[in-house]
Amino acid sequence: MESHFDDLLDYQQGGRVLSKLPGQRGVGLIETMVGLVIVSIVFIAGAPSFSTFMQNRKVRNAADAIANGLNLAKTEAVSRNTNVMFTLTADTGWTVGCTVASEPACSANLHARAGLEGSGGVVVPATTVTFNAYGRMPAGAADATINVNNPLGACEKDGGTLRCLRIEVSTAGRVRSCDPQLNTSNPAAPQACSLALP
Numbered sequence: 181m182e183s184h185f186d187d188l189l190d191y192q193q194g195g196r197v198l199s200k201l202p203g204q205r206g207v208g209l210i211e212t213m214v215g216l217v218i219v220s221i222v223f224i225a226g227a228p229s230f231s232t233f234m235q236n237r238k239v240r241n242a243a244d245a246i247a248n249g250l251n252l253a254k255t256e257a258v259s260r261n262t263n264v265m266f267t268l269t270a271d272t273g274w275t276v277g278c279t280v281a282s283e284p285a286c287s288a289n290l291h292a293r294a295g296l297e298g299s300g301g302v303v304v305p306a307t308t309v310t311f312n313a314y315g316r317m318p319a320g321a322a323d324a325t326i327n328v329n330n331p332l333g334a335c336e337k338d339g340g341t342l343r344c345l346r347i348e349v350s351t352a353g354r355v356r357s358c359d360p361q362l363n364t365s366n367p368a369a370p371q372a373c374s375l376a377l378p
Contacts, residue, residue: 235330236343242272242299243328243345243357249274250309250347250355252291257311260286263318268307268326271295279310303329309349316353324349336361346373
């Protein structure tokens, strides 16, 4: 007794319908276990380098956020024609605001970034940098450097595996991120730090 489904599947013309090809078989238990062992070995071998990669990424995120905040403070100082202060906290959070809130539109907290946002575990010194209406640091101020480190390991410059970074702010208002490791290994590299250590 043939069913309607056999007609739809072309059973009457001798076609193979949902049948296994000769010699075809599934994956056995042994092959599955060997595959799982190989995948496990690859994951175990890659875990330390992945952890270092993630810690370096957090340092890079924190350094980029700090450099962006400094540039934002400089831009606000020029556009508002007044002194604007960038205040960095030890947990990588920062605020940008006017040093003297004399104008109603210029408060002490114009912009802010929450601490540890995308950069948990990164350590920076609490720092304050002020920019004047020309986008420079006020007269008498010294160059500022902000070291961005991760306490979970030593920096490359100290013989460790983590890539720590430094933010440099010159009195002329130039903000740049640099790699202190390159000061000894390749001082001519564009990513090397140019300001002297404090």
